[in-house]
Amino acid sequence: MANLNILVAEDNIINQMVVSRMLEKLSYTADVVSDGMLAVEATRETRYDIILMDVMMPTMGGMEAAKLIRSEESEGHRAQIIALTANAMDSDRHRCLEAGMDDYISKPFVLETLREKLRLAFESVNGTARM
Template identity: 50%
Template sequence: MEDNEVNQLVAREMVAKLGYEAELAADGAEAVTAIAARSYAAVLMDCHMPVMDGFEATRSIRARENGSVRLPIIAMTAGAQNEDRERCLAAGMDDYLSKPVDLAALDAALNRWVPQREGSRTQ
């Protein structure tokens, strides 16, 4: 979930190179709505989006899970300080990548959180 169109295209391309499919949301509220309507393997969450930021969106997603299966949420943010990482984890995100996101780091994060499915990797 990313609000900047150029960053959306870059993220989608990176995810595709790793063998996943991606759907994009322009803001946190749109992301929460999409996640409520359909099942995803993981979420790449920008922390700074309009309407509802990634922190609030993550808290909303976690509240809706209410003890059910936990959806992996990986922060993708320009913040590169330890405090940024801690804030993401405190909001309920499972992992953290700082921008610009390195393809190998993205691959490692997805491998940590997305169960491998035989023949196909989807997101």
């Protein structure tokens, strides 16, 4: 299994635990923060490959955080940001992509959905089809 630096930005403690356990089942660990501002601060300290970002969070929402992360990324590195949201409308997906997110997962989701989204993100990060 590939070694990826993953950040989970999610304000709901139950959802934090669910996503963390799913990642563990896939042999990954992640740093977890509870709002968008903390996610931005974490990316200033650590170079993440993948960020699983809740859209609706206190202090700073996921879309605003994604825009800020994109504006601060160093040349040659672009984290894959995957939106996590309860909103499943096409317009919501479009807004997430416009904010600089790369993909979108509607809550609730199953392990196989997360596995596939991580596989696609891994391919984007590494330019390969292995995982």
